[in-house]
Amino acid sequence: MKNQAYRMTMLYDFYGEVLTDRQKEFYDLYYNEDLSLGEIAENYNITRQGVRDVIVRAAGILEGLEEKTGLIRRYQENRAVMNEMQKEIDTLLDLAQRHYEDPELENLVMRLQDGLDRLQREDSYGV
Secondary structure, three states, X not given: OHHHHHHHHHHHHHHHHHOOHHHHHHHHHHHHOOOOHXXXXXXXXXXXXXXXXXXHHHHHHXXXXXXXXXXXXXXXXXXXXXXXXXXXXXXXXXXHHHHHOOHHHHHHHHHHHHHHHHHHHHOOOOO
């Protein structure tokens, strides 16, 4: 369930702006604020089924956008690659400092680190 909630939050963060105000509100209350269908229905004086219909439709729209664009999948793939790059940069820097004491090599590793840091800042969550 935790993974499902995380996925639904990611979908909302990436694509939520395409939803209607009502869809945004109900979706956010249900997935992000953890309100039940009954609680939302009571607050808006509609049926549980009405709330469910809005949320299911919104989720379908968001899932459809992800299927077409793959932005979340690519985001997650990029994050995994950047994490691996960070490990390799750390290893290179450690080797450069312990074994070679080569300022040129250390400078090159630091430039790689700076580039990766820029990519990670640009690739911030929530598009």
